[in-house]
């Protein structure tokens with residue numbers, strides 16, 4: 558996935574038509590659109606194909622199964638038009654590797670969840686993040702997911718991950734700021750509700766892109 562504005566739109570809407578309309582409306586302001594279970598379960602995989610006509614699609618299914626199932630999940634979403642998948646890292650080497658191998662066969666990218674942005678994340682995943690980052694790096698993952706709303710942890714992930722790409726959710730409703738996250742080491746920012754719940758989604762996206770520091774060449 559190419560980095561341009563630095564903004565990724567999380568289209569967590571059950572209404573597929575609305576997701577497509579907003580994506581079209583802000584298409585020049587975003588690097589990709591991220592789809593998750595809500596939109597896929599409500600609209601089917603067809604929505605991946607439809608969105609991929611406008612924009613690079615990241616399938617955020619937080620894939621976390623045994624390797625042969627991970628392969629099938631990846632194959633299905635890549636065949637539907639996704640350019641990247643997000644998988645969990647806590648499942649360990651073989652499960653992540655299954656995603657990366659499938660992605661390589663299908664010219665897709667894999668981003669691995671290193672840490673999460675909700676308060677309970679401290680309880681489990683944060684203890685494992687250093688090892689997850691090492692495995693993701695050794696396997697050649699395209700990048701990591703780490704929280705924008707916890708700049709200290711984000712800085713730590715940045716340090717540990719050296720120059721791996723970091724995509725950061727947690728901006729806006731979850732309390733994080735785009736500028737702070739970029740300064741802490743994020744490469745691209747993932748935003749959902751602050752865009753799709755805004756009265757003027759384009760205006761909201763413009764403001765975030767400004768905060769990221771993107772200037773139109």
Ligand code: 3DU
Nearest residue numbers: 567593672673674726727731748749750
């Ligand atoms: O809070 P928002 O509405 O901007 O949505 C954030 C998106 O990022 C959403 O799709 C969610 O699944 C994803 N995400 C997190 O919020 C936190 C994580 O740790 C990982 C992914």
